[in-house]
Amino acid sequence: xxxxxxxxxxxxxxxxxxxxxxxxxTEFKKRWIAAAVEAGLREIEVCSxxxxxxxxxMADAAEVTAYACSxxxxxxxxxAPNLRGAxxxxxxxxxxxxxxxxxxxxxxxxxxxxTREESVADIARICELRDSLPKAERPVIEGGLSTxxxxxxxxxxxQDDVVRLSAALVEAGVDEVGLADTTGMADPASIKSxxxxxxxxxxxxxxxxxxxHNTRGLGLANxxxxxxxxITTLDSSLxxxxxxxxxxxxxxxIVTEDLVYMLEEMGLKTGIDLKKxxxxxxxxxxxxxxxxxxxxxxxxxxEKGGKSVEKIAAA
Amino acid sequence: xxxxxxxxxxxxxxxxxxxxxxxxxTEFKKRWIAAAVEAGLREIEVCSxxxxxxxxxMADAAEVTAYACSxxxxxxxxxAPNLRGAxxxxxxxxxxxxxxxxxxxxxxxxxxxxTREESVADIARICELRDSLPKAERPVIEGGLSTxxxxxxxxxxxQDDVVRLSAALVEAGVDEVGLADTTGMADPASIKSxxxxxxxxxxxxxxxxxxxHNTRGLGLANxxxxxxxxITTLDSSLxxxxxxxxxxxxxxxIVTEDLVYMLEEMGLKTGIDLKKxxxxxxxxxxxxxxxxxxxxxxxxxxEKGGKSVEKIAAA
Numbered sequence: 001x002x003x004x005x006x007x008x009x010x011x012x013x014x015x016x017x018x019x020x021x022x023x024x025x026t027e028f029k030k031r032w033i034a035a036a037v038e039a040g041l042r043e044i045e046v047c048s049x050x051x052x053x054x055x056x057x058m059a060d061a062a063e064v065t066a067y068a069c070s071x072x073x074x075x076x077x078x079x080a081p082n083l084r085g086a087x088x089x090x091x092x093x094x095x096x097x098x099x100x101x102x103x104x105x106x107x108x109x110x111x112x113x114x115t116r117e118e119s120v121a122d123i124a125r126i127c128e129l130r131d132s133l134p135k136a137e138r139p140v141i142e143g144g145l146s147t148x149x150x151x152x153x154x155x156x157x158x159q160d161d162v163v164r165l166s167a168a169l170v171e172a173g174v175d176e177v178g179l180a181d182t183t184g185m186a187d188p189a190s191i192k193s194x195x196x197x198x199x200x201x202x203x204x205x206x207x208x209x210x211x212x213h214n215t216r217g218l219g220l221a222n223x224x225x226x227x228x229x230x231i232t233t234l235d236s237s238l239x240x241x242x243x244x245x246x247x248x249x250x251x252x253x254i255v256t257e258d259l260v261y262m263l264e265e266m267g268l269k270t271g272i273d274l275k276k277x278x279x280x281x282x283x284x285x286x287x288x289x290x291x292x293x294x295x296x297x298x299x300x301x302x303e304k305g306g307k308s309v310e311k312i313a314a315a
Numbered sequence: 316x317x318x319x320x321x322x323x324x325x326x327x328x329x330x331x332x333x334x335x336x337x338x339x340x341t342e343f344k345k346r347w348i349a350a351a352v353e354a355g356l357r358e359i360e361v362c363s364x365x366x367x368x369x370x371x372x373m374a375d376a377a378e379v380t381a382y383a384c385s386x387x388x389x390x391x392x393x394x395a396p397n398l399r400g401a402x403x404x405x406x407x408x409x410x411x412x413x414x415x416x417x418x419x420x421x422x423x424x425x426x427x428x429x430t431r432e433e434s435v436a437d438i439a440r441i442c443e444l445r446d447s448l449p450k451a452e453r454p455v456i457e458g459g460l461s462t463x464x465x466x467x468x469x470x471x472x473x474q475d476d477v478v479r480l481s482a483a484l485v486e487a488g489v490d491e492v493g494l495a496d497t498t499g500m501a502d503p504a505s506i507k508s509x510x511x512x513x514x515x516x517x518x519x520x521x522x523x524x525x526x527x528h529n530t531r532g533l534g535l536a537n538x539x540x541x542x543x544x545x546i547t548t549l550d551s552s553l554x555x556x557x558x559x560x561x562x563x564x565x566x567x568x569i570v571t572e573d574l575v576y577m578l579e580e581m582g583l584k585t586g587i588d589l590k591k592x593x594x595x596x597x598x599x600x601x602x603x604x605x606x607x608x609x610x611x612x613x614x615x616x617x618e619k620g621g622k623s624v625e626k627i628a629a630a
Contacts, residue, residue, distance in 0.1 A: 188539050188577070188581055189581035189582055190580070190581075214611070215611070215615055216612050216615055217535060217570070217573045217576075217610070218535060218576075218580075218611075221535040224503050224539055228543075258531070258532040262532075262533055262536060265505070265533075266502050267504055295532070296529070296530070296531050297531050300531055
């Protein structure tokens with residue numbers, strides 16, 4: 001597999017589908033994953049290991065994870081809100097497990113029904129479980145710090161809280177800490193400031209990616225800011241599906257198609273074929289016909305201008 | 316008037332209205348300008364001095380310009396495609412006249428019906444006309460270089476052409492050279508590259524602002540890139556109205572509301588009150604009821620999160 005400059009991590013099958021008004025049939029999830037791999041995606045967050053009673057859209061998590069694991073070279077990421085979920089995710093063979101914890105105490109309680117301190121303790125137990133596995137079978141555990149740039153319940157989150165929690169997560173044993181703008185309240189200056197502060201505390205090796213939302217239209221500008229402070233993993237969602245159900249007003253991950261277009265135009269290799277990526281939207285249209293699809297480049301059409309088209313044509 | 320960090324230049328009354336499907340009545344244009352000034356805008360491109368037969372929406376250019384000039388401290392900018400237009404603009408009292416010239420030969424011919432060389436010669440005559448006025452009455456002449464980042468007719472435009480034409484415009488006597496991504500084909504890397512190259516050629520003093528379109532969703536990321544190479548004047552349009560009628564596929568200036576939100580969140584002062592700015596959209600709703608209005612922050616509502624709201628509340 002050729003070298004890439006930026007890892008675009010597709011979170012739509014998890015973050016998008018858990019927010020969708022309808023449940024996507026398992027067959028369509030598989031078609032989406034297959035089409036995304038065909039387009040060149042190297043990491044996909046395919047599902048969430050949560051109780052089916054709470055999130056019916058994720059009832060097929062184990063089946064979807066196993067299917068995704070059949071693609072060689074694909075990093076199969078999943079989300080697990082607690083020890084029970086992480087255990088199931090490990091059994092299903094997930095390569096990477098993101099465990100969410102909110103930088104905002106109020107949001108953490110609303111989202112996972114416990115204090116941040118309790119979440120850190122739970123994550124420590126998940127890391128112990130990871131360490132009980134044979135080395136070759138251990139998944140990467142990511143502490144997914146959410147509402148980093150603000151909480152719709154309790155407002156702005158102090159940067160010191162984010163830094164302190166990042167250190168606590170590393171102490172708890174996570175392999176990396178990812179930072180999420182769950183509510184779309186970040187701006188390019190605060191993106192740079194927080195990532196720099198967290199890196200200074202936990203070091204380059206433990207610093208994961210940026211999970212950005214486009215709620216207020218700053219998604220790609222914030223992605224650019226993250227790139228400029230050295231972040232090389234960016235989450236995004238096909239057609240901008242997704243958001244967080246417990247953060248009122250939040251809507252829409254950054255659009256994978258638009259992000260890939262921007263990166264490739266900038267000369268940054270993603271390994272992703274933009275035309276094939278745009279073609280993936282067809283699976284959403286068929287599998288979730290009621291869901292609105294977002295994104296600029298899919299509407300304008302990559303053939304109408306820009307350098308990436310020539311690159312694709314020349315590839 | 317307090318100090319600002321970035322000059323947001325509203326181009327909607329010109330770039331937006333010349334593209335709109337209906338003609339906005341003069342009274343609404345005046346209401347828009349008054350509301351924009353009330354919101355804190357310091358520069359507005361209020362109209363285009365073009366033959367009314369070609370662009371009926373601009374038939375009231377002289378009246379609108381004179382009205383705008385009644386607001387103390389407001390820089391009244393206009394567009395004039397040729398000597399005749401510039402003459403009328405000067406008579407009307409415009410403070411700044413942007414004369415468009417395309418970096419792409421094909422687009423220049425389509426837009427102003429002459430070669431780039433002929434455009435430069437025409438701009439030299441406009442500068443002579445400026446110099447024939449008493450010093451206190453001389454408007455700023457901006458060479459508005461368009462299709463800098465690509466042309467929908469002839470494709471990518473060589474950066475060398477942009478640098479060469481910028482130098483020719485300075486030679487012709489313009490006060491500044493502004494660069495426009497008419498077709499929305501720029502990316503943050505090419506924004507930085509071109510602005511740096513043009514500055515190296517013509518110097519800081521002659522370098523004007525960035526006029527960016529959001530055709531492919533990169534508008535604000537490109538604005539951020541421009542800021543990062545020291546550009547402090549950014550054009551934008553209320554509700555994202557506008558585009559270029561002779562560049563098929565191009566649509567939408569960057570949205571003033573979203574741009575101001577981003578800048579203020581970053582701690583950069585614009586002098587603009589975001590809530591009052593969003594209220595300006597009401598004039599568009601009434602004066603151009605058929606026109607779609609774009610923008611994220613107006614939809615989400617500034618009160619739902621972000622720092623700028625607190626700043627406004629504290630102001």
